[in-house]
Amino acid sequence: MRIALFLFILLPWAGFSQNYTISGTLTDATTGEALIGANVFVISLQKGTTTNNYGFYSLTLPQTDSLGIAFTYVGYTAQFKKAYFRQNIKLDVELIPGVGLLDEVVVSGIRHDENVSHPQMGVVDIPTEKIKELPAILGEVDVLKIVQLLPGVQSGNEGTTGFFVRGGNADQNLVQLDEAIVYNPNHLFGLFSTFNTRAINNVTLIKGGFPAQYGGRLSSILDISMKEGNNKRVGVEGGIGLVTSQLTVEGPLKKEKASFILSGRRTYFDWMIKPFLSSRIQTNYSFYDLNAKVNWQLGPKDRLFLSGFQGQDDATYIEDGIEYNVMFGNSTGTLRWNHIFGQKLFLNTSFIVNEYSQNISALQDNAFSQVVSGIKDVNGKLEFQYYPNPGHSILFGVHYLDHTFRSSGKSEAQSGSDPSPGIDKNAIPVKYFDEYALYINDEIKVSQRISASLGIRMPGFYSDEVSYFKIEPRASARLTLGPTSSVKAAYTVMNQFLHLVPSSTASVPTEIWIPSTELTRPQLSTQYSLGYFKNFQDNQYEASLEVYYKDMDNQVLFKEGNQLIETLDVDPLLTYGKGWSYGAEFFLRKNIGKLSGWVSYTLSWTNQKFEELNFGNTFPFRYDRRHNLAVVGTYQLGERWSLSGTFVFSSGNVYTVPVGRIGVFHGGSLFEGNYFVYEERNNVRMNPYHRLDLSASYKKESRILGKNYTSEWVFGVYNTYSRLNPYFVFFEVEPRTGKPKAQQVSLLPIIPSITFNFKF
């Protein structure tokens, strides 16, 4: 440990006295949006770097009379710049969307091969431009649905956007939007996620080899960046679909200095189904999302961002004395200040507030019940990125997070026609917990063949009841085997201080988060991964094969016979155990050309062991699926038409089926009956899940009132061959014979859709 710390301190200052630094930002030439993860590459030195989350880059190199630098980004025309390099240079570059002639000239000289050359593994970036090309579901391209198509990621049940990464539970994924945590990224029944694609700039999924700046969850980080808004001209774009419509407005507040974006989406499902409902049923379901962001270029070294998000679901169902209401939503607010010290040190300071709340109530047979719960977080982050020389960057920072939890339940008989007053929100008991973390991560190229990312994160947690302090070493390394292939390895320790009270259904939003206590100890994972990475045909094709093994301690499930309850004090109902997952993930992706897309295949095993469950024996995790295959393709058919399709196949979920029945007769009328004999938990697998989605879009550019105007029709079919995929299985007893019959319920048959998009 001492040696590692010594290296951290010593390496950045290890003699580069004749060097100068070139730094700046890479942005979209048409909108001014920062390009995240773009390449900056010096061909003569074969050295380069990538832009950070704000489009910033910094390269420190030996002085020279002529420095040739290539700036490239997927989907953009590359730029090649020459500079007299005997002083520090600030060079901001704008890239033009689309692949141009210059790109073809420089593409052979540069290495667009992060897949092979970057030391990180288990990371997948999905730029927005790529997301837009993918098949739409009910007319909407959904970020979380796309994430479910990546290797190592599994979807939950049909109709949900919950996802499971390398054998981890859904609560082990940290989903953040502009650094703010989104606790429930789903709309009701999970058909859509809360993320409006038009307001998103970039999506990064990390599932292994986590850099030290990320923590707080065991299995994955889904880092979503919102667009900053066009700082050159006002633009409007929108979409009108069968179920939802959306509108986005963006433009400069001060040309090329400040911009804004405002994006909203609402469903009109409630209006559409009204004519089809009988008069005795009153139902209402709606959701909306609202994204807003402004940013100011305060000076050459300072930039300020303010972004916000609000999403809300509201459902009501009333029929013959039954009334239920479901209301839940997320809201986030992020204020960030970027400052560049000199040309090598980048600072981001963030102040973040995020809140999740749910309010569910039901009235039936004059019995009224209600659950109200919520989390509010206030975060502060200070993060530095230091670029001492090419092939070496150090990131360090501190994060403080204050959680406020509230949860309350009510259950009472409602007398006569007087409605129950419901829970007094001001009287809900509140609990406070705090998390903090210090971290440092050093990414260094040790030699031409070897590079590494070494980090350490020290998270802590404290409440009135208990406190924890942990140390999480992080390491990943890359060994280059040749110009187009490398081997990478990673070791990661992660802790998680929050737990989602497990619910056997992922789509019903009765999810209650609880903090660690003395009994419910922090979840802990240790993950080892190893991968072979290979690019083909001038990096047009990226391929990887990763294997992993992950141990997960302090896992939580309900004890037998227990279920969701309405308070935070659930410890007595929970049982604790461990889980482990291992598998192999194959990924082949083509980013360039008329045909693009990917194939991902995962072969994995995930098991759990709890002393109080399954007679103490090992059993498969509920989402243990042996095979997961996704084929995603987009084909550009001329200038106007493009076709895309997705095919997914996965083994069915496991669930518990009794093997026998016994008759209990002993003297008591209520006990009399047949009871189940279970031999093993999760002993039966549902039918496999497979589905083909297709979509075609027709895009046309024209001019209206002297302005460019783009219109697009998107025709889509979800579940093209109407496969009845299992949603859940239940048993029905035939009354005459007493013979149980298994009934499979499927949710979504073939669903066609049509959407009209416009942009001007």
Next chain:
Amino acid sequence: MKTVRYIFLLLSFFVALSCRKEVNIKLDTAYEGQLFIESILYPGEVPKVYLSISQPFFNEEVTPQEMFARGAQVSLFNGTETELLRPDSTFDKFRCRWVPFYRGGLLAEHGKTYGLTVTYAGKTYTAATTISQSKVNIDDIEYTAEFFDVYGGHDGVILRFVDAPGERNFYRFQMDRFLDTSRHHAHILEVIENDCTNGEKFWITDLGRTIFRDENSDGQEMELNAEVSFEYLRGDTAYIFLQSLDENSAAFFEDIDNQLQSILNPFVEPVFLKSTIEGTIGVFGSAVRSDTVLFVYPQDNP
């Protein structure tokens, strides 16, 4: 706990929107029936041991007679002598069926330890229990038109008593009464086809499902809410007892109770029955009954 209600509603909503089909489930191995042993000893009563063979889950339901483990050798050792139990049966007029069991002749005694030995199909199973729990009498019984538990709202009775101090106690409710078929069962009657009562009254024992523990109430006054199974009219009478179970029996019947919840509600974790008898499924334990209290219903069932 009424979360269940709206989960069911949401589930119904889904089912209404979705497609449903019957599927065949192939279990990995052909199921071999296991011996199920069920016996609770009551002081002052002859021992009864119910022996049956479990059936494959997807088979049709069979009668107690068809399930009965015939040809077993069942013996009970009371510390001084071993008694061989003999096959016997009672006729359940209400359900119109014979219920077979093995019966002893010696009355069970408080304070004694009993050893059960069952030999069936070449295998021998043994279990032991000591009848050591205190007899706890009921102080007060009150009728309630509505109380709530995990199954929802019910009418029933409230028993008040003082817990026996210094020991871990597990209580359940027992109500005995004469009925005729005009008093419908809350849950079962609709699936019973035959009526073998010939209009006559029959004797029935109604056992409470819930096990009440004296955790944090040692030696203190306790209250037990019990749902009643059969309909009643004002003036109907019943005999009420409080049973004190041994720990093993309490755990088994608690599992049974919890399993019913998990059968009725798909959102409840399934409950595996844990046996108190090595090598098979079952329970061998004891219960001590309180003195009887005559209860008169003050109103018709709601």
